[in-house]
Amino acid sequence: MSKEIWLIRHGESAANAGLPTKDAVSVPLTEKGWQQAREMAAKFTVAPDLIVTSPYLRARQTAEATADRFPNSPFxxxxxxxxxxxxxxxxxxxxxxxxxxxxxxxxxxxxxxxxEGPGAESFGQMLDRVRGAARRIGASEASRIVIFTHGHIMQAWRLLADNPAGSDLTDMRRFLTAFQARPIENCEWLSGDAYRKVARS
Structure with a gap:
């Protein structure tokens, strides 16, 4: 079955605006971020079959605008x-x-x-989470899936899709360079149609 996958970075957050933040989980959107979320929701011409969000507040808030527009789409x-x-x-x-x-x-x-310390994860563990999301997409019956996520996750997805045979070490060596050379802006979207490659990486 053909699938249309959108990976979308959250709108501008308090951390993106340079403000101090308590932790990574509870960082909220700024007013600009809320506006970006509304503008993103308006771009969809067809209701998603599934709306997915990260558990982090800024991603959930960004997803709300699309969920409000399409209240019948599973969330x-x-x-x-x-x-x-x-x-x-x-x-x-x-x-x-x-x-x-x-x-x-x-x-x-x-x-x-x-x-690095308590509550942190390794680069390899993060890549495993990305691969797990790709496998979950493959197992889903939904054909149009919108995923509200984060910049590092989208960069990892792009790396794994471009080079599924790479090792965690080679991917880490390439990751920071790719992140700096091709930054993903707030509410930018990335096609996730290469999920099969990511899942097999």
Missing amino acids: ETWQVQEFTYLSPVRCANTTVEQRRPLVDAYWKTCDPALI
């Missing part, structure tokens, strides 16, 4: 939340700029098995 939460590679314990109530030294140190290690 599910999947484990497509942002890649939490820094320990939330260390990063509570900090801004993106304050976390930058920790971010740089993490990526410099280039160890896909590294778990």
Whole structure:
């Protein structure tokens, strides 16, 4: 069965706007983010067969506008939340700029098995979550699926789709370069039609 898959990054969040945030889970949208969510919802000309969101607040809030427009479309939460590679314990109530030294140190290690601290996950674990989402798409009876997720997840999807035979180590080496060279903006969408490649990677 042919499927049409949209992966959509959440709208502008408080963290994106440079504000301190308590943790990765509860970061809300800004007013600009809410407007972006409404504009995204207006782009759909056909109701999705399934609306999926990450459990993180900013993604759920972004998904609400589309769910409100299509109230008969099933709405599910999947484990497509942002890649939490820094320990939330260390990063509570900090801004993106304050976390930058920790971010740089993490990526410099280039160890896909590294778990940086309590509540963090490894790069390899994040890739496994992305593969799991692709397998779930394949198993779904829905043909038009909209997934509200996060930038790192979408970058990982793109990497796995482009090079399904890569290892976690080679993917990690390519990941940061790809992320910086082709950033995914708030409410940008990416086709997920290559889900079979991602699932097999």
